[in-house]
Amino acid sequence: MNSKPISATISDVAAHAGVSIATVSRVLNGTTPVQAEKAERVKRAVAELNFVPRPAARTLASRKTNTIGLVFSEIRGAFFPHLLKGIESQLHEAGYELLVYSTHSDRPIKRKPIGEHNTDGLLVFTTSLDKEEIARLYQINFPIILMHETPPAGMDIPVITVENKDGAVMLVDHLITHGRRRIVFLRGPDGHEDSQWRERGYREALAAHDIPFDETLVSSGEFDQETAYQSLKKLIHNGVDFDAVFAGDDDAAIGVYRALKEANRLIPDDVAVVGFDDVDFAGYISPPLTTVRAPIEEVGREAVRQLLSLLNGEQAQSLVLKRTELVIRESCGCLKHS
Amino acid sequence: MNSKPISATISDVAAHAGVSIATVSRVLNGTTPVQAEKAERVKRAVAELNFVPRPAARTLASRKTNTIGLVFSEIRGAFFPHLLKGIESQLHEAGYELLVYSTHSDRPIKRKPIGEHNTDGLLVFTTSLDKEEIARLYQINFPIILMHETPPAGMDIPVITVENKDGAVMLVDHLITHGRRRIVFLRGPDGHEDSQWRERGYREALAAHDIPFDETLVSSGEFDQETAYQSLKKLIHNGVDFDAVFAGDDDAAIGVYRALKEANRLIPDDVAVVGFDDVDFAGYISPPLTTVRAPIEEVGREAVRQLLSLLNGEQAQSLVLKRTELVIRESCGCLKHS
DNA sequence: ATATACTTTGAAAACGCTTTCAGAAAGCGT
DNA sequence: ACGCTTTCTGAAAGCGTTTTCAAAGTATAT
Numbered sequence: 001m002n003s004k005p006i007s008a009t010i011s012d013v014a015a016h017a018g019v020s021i022a023t024v025s026r027v028l029n030g031t032t033p034v035q036a037e038k039a040e041r042v043k044r045a046v047a048e049l050n051f052v053p054r055p056a057a058r059t060l061a062s063r064k065t066n067t068i069g070l071v072f073s074e075i076r077g078a079f080f081p082h083l084l085k086g087i088e089s090q091l092h093e094a095g096y097e098l099l100v101y102s103t104h105s106d107r108p109i110k111r112k113p114i115g116e117h118n119t120d121g122l123l124v125f126t127t128s129l130d131k132e133e134i135a136r137l138y139q140i141n142f143p144i145i146l147m148h149e150t151p152p153a154g155m156d157i158p159v160i161t162v163e164n165k166d167g168a169v170m171l172v173d174h175l176i177t178h179g180r181r182r183i184v185f186l187r188g189p190d191g192h193e194d195s196q197w198r199e200r201g202y203r204e205a206l207a208a209h210d211i212p213f214d215e216t217l218v219s220s221g222e223f224d225q226e227t228a229y230q231s232l233k234k235l236i237h238n239g240v241d242f243d244a245v246f247a248g249d250d251d252a253a254i255g256v257y258r259a260l261k262e263a264n265r266l267i268p269d270d271v272a273v274v275g276f277d278d279v280d281f282a283g284y285i286s287p288p289l290t291t292v293r294a295p296i297e298e299v300g301r302e303a304v305r306q307l308l309s310l311l312n313g314e315q316a317q318s319l320v321l322k323r324t325e326l327v328i329r330e331s332c333g334c335l336k337h338s
Numbered sequence: 339m340n341s342k343p344i345s346a347t348i349s350d351v352a353a354h355a356g357v358s359i360a361t362v363s364r365v366l367n368g369t370t371p372v373q374a375e376k377a378e379r380v381k382r383a384v385a386e387l388n389f390v391p392r393p394a395a396r397t398l399a400s401r402k403t404n405t406i407g408l409v410f411s412e413i414r415g416a417f418f419p420h421l422l423k424g425i426e427s428q429l430h431e432a433g434y435e436l437l438v439y440s441t442h443s444d445r446p447i448k449r450k451p452i453g454e455h456n457t458d459g460l461l462v463f464t465t466s467l468d469k470e471e472i473a474r475l476y477q478i479n480f481p482i483i484l485m486h487e488t489p490p491a492g493m494d495i496p497v498i499t500v501e502n503k504d505g506a507v508m509l510v511d512h513l514i515t516h517g518r519r520r521i522v523f524l525r526g527p528d529g530h531e532d533s534q535w536r537e538r539g540y541r542e543a544l545a546a547h548d549i550p551f552d553e554t555l556v557s558s559g560e561f562d563q564e565t566a567y568q569s570l571k572k573l574i575h576n577g578v579d580f581d582a583v584f585a586g587d588d589d590a591a592i593g594v595y596r597a598l599k600e601a602n603r604l605i606p607d608d609v610a611v612v613g614f615d616d617v618d619f620a621g622y623i624s625p626p627l628t629t630v631r632a633p634i635e636e637v638g639r640e641a642v643r644q645l646l647s648l649l650n651g652e653q654a655q656s657l658v659l660k661r662t663e664l665v666i667r668e669s670c671g672c673l674k675h676s
Numbered sequence: 677a678t679a680t681a682c683t684t685t686g687a688a689a690a691c692g693c694t695t696t697c698a699g700a701a702a703g704c705g706t
Numbered sequence: 707a708c709g710c711t712t713t714c715t716g717a718a719a720g721c722g723t724t725t726t727c728a729a730a731g732t733a734t735a736t
Contacts, residue, residue: 007454007478009692020716025694035714054455056397057692060721065394067437078618081418088440092451099405100436102426113430116345117392140345225618254622280416280563284592286624347722358686363724373684395722398691682733689726695719702713 008049017045028053055097067097068307069114072125074102077223077251078279079296083147086300087123094308096120103128116142121307123147127191143310145303149193158316160303164194164276167292167324168201169208171246171274174290174326176209178334180244180272184235186221186228186256188248195223195248198276202246216240221252228255236263243271244332250275250282253289253331268333278327288329295322346387355383366391393435405435406645407452410463412440415561415589416617417634421485424638425461432646434458441466454480459645461485465529481648483641487531496654498641502532502614505630505662506539507546509584509612512628512664514547516672518582518610522573524559524566524594526586533561533586536614540584554578559590566593574601581609582670588613588620591627591669606671616665626667633660 014021019038026032027042034042045051059065070087091098101114114122121143124134131152137144138155151157175183185202188195203213219235221228228247235242236259247253253275257267265271267287275282278293299322306316328334352359357376364370365377366384383389397403408425429436439452452460459481462472469490475482476493489495513521523540526533541551557573559566566585573580574597585591591613595605603609605625613620616631637660644654666673
């Protein structure tokens with residue numbers, strides 16, 4: 001009967017190998033050269049006792065958690081698995097752990113759930129952390145990377161995002177080039193950077209073709225299927241005249257499709273529809289959705305890379321913009337129906 | 339100039355409040371009654387110093403990590419965000435942290451990445467952890483919940499999954515009832531429980547209608563769009579005769595749609611198609627997909643609930659089967675085309 | 677008033693590592 | 707052979723909590 005309730009500790013290994021715990025630590029971490037023969041004994045002991053160092057003890061002693069945190073506001077959205085995959089793979093490759101946190105607005109935040117005590121650095125997606133908390137972390141010089149959100153004024157926090165404005169310009173320009181004039185734009189959630197840039201692109205493309213901006217064509221889509229559906233329904237009900245819809249993102253485009261079909265308006269004959277993101281299903285809805293491809297998995301990977309730079313004391317790039325790419329399918333009407 | 343480099347510790351709080359660190363710990367955790375006035379002083383000190391206990395120190399002293407691990411093999415799949423959301427919300431509500439790990443087969447597992455040293459319990463999705471590791475954890479009585487996978491023989495590990503077989507029966511029965519006889523089945527990844535149960539349902543439904551099982555109608559779909567596409571293409575190329583396809587899951591159904599369209603076979607007129615899961619886009623592809631709704635977010639929540647029971651020393655239910663529900667749309671051909 | 681039983685508290689010992697410090701051993705030049 | 711470096715190595719001091727233990731203070735019972 002084993003008296004030791006829990007698994008081996010560094011002392012067990014040390015005893016078993018006939019060395020001090022300091023030496024064990026050294027061969028484990030390779031911090032200091034150790035006599036070959038002793039190192040061998042230690043390794044054997046580690047294997048035999050099936051020793052795994054407790055991260056908690058390590059963290060306490062070294063003041064490094066070896067963990068980074070991912071914070072986001074809402075898991076919704078078809079792009080999420082790609083983002084997570086990019087982050088996860090890149091991060092674990094570098095030997096870090098991933099702590100995941102979603103900041104529902106409805107959840108009462110008792111004790112600070114994630115921060116310096118928890119992690120060595122943070123990956124923050126859109127507006128999931130409030131300005132004050134970001135400011136606080138910035139003050140104490142805590143490594144942060146923002147994804148799809150620019151930092152509050154005066155703070156030099158690295159950002160990684162996609163060419164939202166360019167993408168929107170491509171989309172809207174394409175629509176206009178093919179004869180559309182009254183283009184609805186469905187905004188994303190309030191304060192969402194992606195949406196703001198996309199709107200800017202929308203306006204620029206309009207301006208470039210001397211089409212005046214019309215406030216009545218802009219409504220709320222929230223990057224959400226249901227909201228987009230409701231908004232478009234209301235526009236139709238109000239008799240607003242339009243011949244195209246830039247849905248804000250692909251999820252919202254789904255809602256647009258639904259509203260249009262209910263109103264018996266043909267896509268793209270009566271109304272052209274375009275989305276943003278190029279999520280998995282975009283090419284398979286009917287008609288296939290013209291959209292802009294956002295390299296979201298790459299955003300995740302890049303964010304991790306930059307964060308790792310910060311953790312290694314190197315400088316991070318203050319802004320990385322991933323290129324977007326127009327994906328023309330059938331919903332914009334410029335390809336023949338199949 | 340502050341000499342203290344890092345934030346306050348329990349000693350600072352104790353000094354500030356004029357009590358011992360033991361007392362501070364007690365009011366923080368409510369483990370032992372503390373004189374009201376002193377407790378008040380401690381709380382004030384905590385607030386003033388902005389004290390947050392270091393989890394590492396807590397873990398080391400209490401031998402509880404207060405975090406649970408989620409292990410899965412592949413983030414792919416439209417259902418993933420729902421699963422994660424269910425887990426995340428339920429877990430954080432209970433005050434636990436979430437450590438996320440994906441076990442790519444290609445990643446060389448150096449040191450055990452996740453286990454007793456890391457977490458208080460594990461949520462394991464499908465075959466992401468190999469039998470030996472599960473066995474080892476089971477031996478040492480480590481809390482585990484399996485999702486969508488039954489435990490190795492002889493181990494009484496709680497499982498939570500959905501009514502895969504019933505769902506498949508409903509689907510195939512529906513197809514047969516509406517006149518389909520030669521129904522292709524696309525298997526999921528090798529050894530995937532969900533797929534095995536769905537196949538069993540497929541066979542039972544066939545048998546119930548005295549239709550002999552035909553091996554040539556079964557192929558590999560891998561729950562993956564591309565694989566399904568290739569498999570179906572090959573079936574068509576080989577001249578296999580069929581009037582319906584049970585794609586295994588919705589992602590595979592997408593691939594089936596593509597192959598069918600390329601071959602100019604009409605859905606559902608020439609071939610009926612059904613999926614499984616009812617992911618977000620299922621109702622919006624063309625034609626809308628008939629499928630079975632799997633309450634995946636609820637699976638996540640339930641898994642957490644069961645794990646928490648285990649952690650509280652209570653008994654967990656050894657099998658929870660979430661009900662599935664047939665969702666009839668247009669791809670099965672029993673509704674009129676819109 | 678005295679003995680007994682709770683309550684509340686602080687000192688100090690873990691928890692399992694990393695890291696500093698200084699000493700021992702080994703290498704080297706002359 | 708004798709100092710002087712250069713390598714290795716172990717003892718011990720943390721890291722920041724929780725928890726045990728016993729003491730001190732209070733209340734209750736007789």
